[in-house]
Amino acid sequence: EAGVTQFPSHSVIEKGQTVTLRCDPISGHDNLYWYRRVMGKEIKFLLHFVKESKQDESGMPNNRFLAERTGGTYSTLKVQPAELEDSGVYFCASSHRTSGVTDTQYFGPGTRLTVL
């Protein structure tokens, strides 16, 4: 069974540009999460999808970030326009159950974003 995949693995862009990150969850997983780790700090939650619906987006830093999950399969996270403080590693995770139980999340390898 394939794990969570993320594309690209690295992205270097200039301030003001747009970047789109993609996450493919484990097949059959309805829950999809985005997290971010700024250098040296903790991994912080951004948002949670259940299928195509945003269940919790309390961690999204501002309206320059737009996450979508059309069709409830893969997800994209767009940053527009990118700022220097957006640099970090963006992790995607997925989990199976949708009932009221905290499930184990399986993480992808992350996308390292550098904004110059």
Next chain:
Amino acid sequence: AQKVTQAQTEISVVEKEDVTLDCVYETRDTTYYLFWYKQPPSGELVFLIRRNSFDEQNEISGRYSWNFQKSTSSFNFTITASQVVDSAVYFCALSRGSGTYKYIFGTGTRLKVLA
């Protein structure tokens, strides 16, 4: 508010030594879950263990063991007879038992096992 503290930023040990990684958490919930993940140099977060707040039994899996103590709000991770392949960043995480399923992570502990 929920919080996870991993006070050890970096630990270096010589191969075959035992090492304990500390994790202290804060929560007001009675139902919650604790996790450990390993991040090897390749970058992905590898799931190691999940423990719910009602299960205080310690767990052993090969060279790995976990000590969950609610009285001290700690969920420590011990590697016995460490190996070079254990070198990685280890993250402890906390999640509520209901309502929201996001994880609260600690800042991670970098473990270096020297040959």
